[in-house]
Amino acid sequence: MHIKPYIQSILSFSPSQKVDLLRLDLLHPIVSGNKFYKLRFYIKAAIENGVSKVASFGGPYSNHIVALAFTAKEAGLKSIGYIRTNADEPTTPSLAEAKHYGMELVYLGRTDFQSKKASILETSDAKSDTYFIDEGGYGSIGAKGAATIFTENDTAHYDYIVCAVGTGTMLAGCINAASPNQKIIGIPVLKNEGSIESEINALLLDKNNQPYTLLNQFHQGGYAKTNPTMIDFMNRLWDTEKIPTDIVYTSKLLFGVEQLIQENYFEKEASILVVHSGGLQGNRSLPVGTLRF
Numbered sequence: 390m391h392i393k394p395y396i397q398s399i400l401s402f403s404p405s406q407k408v409d410l411l412r413l414d415l416l417h418p419i420v421s422g423n424k425f426y427k428l429r430f431y432i433k434a435a436i437e438n439g440v441s442k443v444a445s446f447g448g449p450y451s452n453h454i455v456a457l458a459f460t461a462k463e464a465g466l467k468s469i470g471y472i473r474t475n476a477d478e479p480t481t482p483s484l485a486e487a488k489h490y491g492m493e494l495v496y497l498g499r500t501d502f503q504s505k506k507a508s509i510l511e512t513s514d515a516k517s518d519t520y521f522i523d524e525g526g527y528g529s530i531g532a533k534g535a536a537t538i539f540t541e542n543d544t545a546h547y548d549y550i551v552c553a554v555g556t557g558t559m560l561a562g563c564i565n566a567a568s569p570n571q572k573i574i575g576i577p578v579l580k581n582e583g584s585i586e587s588e589i590n591a592l593l594l595d596k597n598n599q600p601y602t603l604l605n606q607f608h609q610g611g612y613a614k615t616n617p618t619m620i621d622f623m624n625r626l627w628d629t630e631k632i633p634t635d636i637v638y639t640s641k642l643l644f645g646v647e648q649l650i651q652e653n654y655f656e657k658e659a660s661i662l663v664v665h666s667g668g669l670q671g672n673r674s675l676p677v678g679t680l681r682f
């Protein structure tokens with residue numbers, strides 16, 4: 390399958406620079422955005438390994454878990470999601486959706502999630518009928534898939550490419566696919582303690598590849614945290630450009646880009662590609678009517 394997402398110019402951000410948006414959010418209503426690309430080679434590997442099941446790990450609002458449930462079903466594979474909540478907590482729209490696509494949900498609880506995850510991975514062996522994918526799709530196979538976002542779309546001529554960063558897998562794919570003169574910028578949406586950089590570096594094919602920059606000032610307090618300024622920004626972006634964004638990733642990304650332009654971060658003549666990585670599901674946790682889209 391070869392898909393051509395649409396590139397939209399964001400006219401209101403800058404009078405001089407070319408600011409374009411790669412609308413991966415328009416790819417598919419469920420496997421929206423970067424998740425399709427990140428999962429494609431994991432699914433391929435699972436099929437090649439001859440397993441009947443894929444499994445992964447995630448929080449109760451994980452776009453990755455929903456995308457995996459759907460993609461696995463399409464590929465004729467069973468799926469298991471190990472979830473970082475307790476079974477007696479109210480379900481979320483994301484988990485209900487994953488279940489709807491046939492995913493078996495196993496609730497690992499909020500404490501000891503990482504050690505429980507490690508012991509599940511340890512006890513699965515080469516003969517296992519399950520193919521495991523790390524939390525959030527993190528890993529080199531995910532980065533290889535994410536690289537195809539950039540090789541299958543016309544992105545090589547931009548001076549800058551800017552992406553939101555969760556696990557950093559998409560950004561690593563972007564860096565691996567970029568041409569040497571391109572400058573890659575990642576905007577982390579988590580308040581991380583510095584580990585994200587080594588996690589990204591672990592996925593780079595060529596350690597001497599062009600440098601990339603992480604800008605840590607746009608996380609708005611941490612994962613899935615938002616505030617009235619961001620909500621106003623999201624509504625304004627919808628009103629002026631008809632661009633829908635989500636509270637977890639793309640509002641922080643585009644808010645950051647607009648701010649950087651206002652601070653003259655980019656050269657006057659620079660062309661900038663922003664990756665709209667999809668995933669509006671996070672907005673379902675807002676009260677109805679908060680957003681105008």
Ligand SMILES: *Cc1c(COP(=O)(O)O)cnc(C)c1O
Nearest residue numbers: 555556557558559638666667668
């Ligand atoms: C998952 C996701 C990301 C983060 O991708 P990583 O590869 O984990 O960094 C960014 N944007 C959206 C919309 C996502 O759903």
